[in-house]
Amino acid sequence: MRLETERLVLRRWREEDLEPLAAIDGDPEVMRFIGDGSVRTKEQTATALMSMERGWDERGFGIFAVELRETGELAGWAGLTIPGFLPEVLPAVEIGWRLGRPFWGRGIATEAAGAALRFGFAEAGLDRVISICHVDHHASARVMTKLGMRQERETVVPAHGQPVRVLAITHGEFDVLHGG
Template sequence: MTDNAARPRLIIEFETERLRMRQWRESDLAPFFALACDPQVMEFLLPLATRADSDAMVERIRTRIAGNGWGFWAVEHKACGEFMGFTGLNSPLADLPFSPCVEIGWRFARKWWGQGFASEAARGALQVGFEKLGLAKIVAFTAWNNTRSAAVMERIGMKEDVAGAFDHPLVPDGHPLRRHRLYRIQR
């Protein structure tokens, strides 16, 4: 599954009990940058150095959703309408040892942690991946010591592929976040 800019697709958006997964809006840019500046949120991720870097990331995500119909959706709290972060599915551009693949991922502002939102959104994304997109399997990966994300992966039914641990090619040699653990789930 690749980007298809020549033929726009219907954008998949969906809801769970408490959340709305949708295409990104201009109003999401500032709260996403605030999330990207939080050292605890970014503890296991490479930093987005500037607002321009953050906005460029959102534009890449938005373009992929427009082309594929799916991707890393913006997550909105249904009750208050507030932007919370993102979750969704992605075909990584990096040449990973298990490519080609579709990954599931998430990133939430710290104020939403510990309330089950990441797991709820991820379960919804898995359902879209398996039921609407017909995927046979989905992977997830995170820095070796990111126990919070690993716990979400396990809560949504993913199993760690211990033999699949790898050095992420986009993380510099010698960087403490280079080693990653791999999780998988099948339909």
């Protein structure tokens, strides 16, 4: 599976993605609003990568590696998954993203997430997608708003007690805002 946008390639994962992804997951500033805020080891990132690939095999959608078209550099990831960490929203599919700091503030998350949403609605047959972010993660909330998502609720993640916002968009709403 491969998607292309003006600046990005969204693709399945490769073995050589582990090192740059581990660097992203090991950055305390990147991980500040993820889960309980802990950084991940290379081994934890490797386990997460295997899980992301398994998601594709099990559901036909998943988390894309996001690379810059111009350089081939791995910027991070964006894609669709089941948010099992927040049982109160299930059944649901979540759009999420994580980028390395050099790629922040350049519209890459919005561009990648928009492509992944388009795929989810057009190719994976989804009717509704949510996104979840820590209540203080204003950059992610801006991306959600740019995508046309609307807030549904605020709640707390049971495993670590962090307060989060849940936003959502339907296929029809996405089509109206982004031209199908």
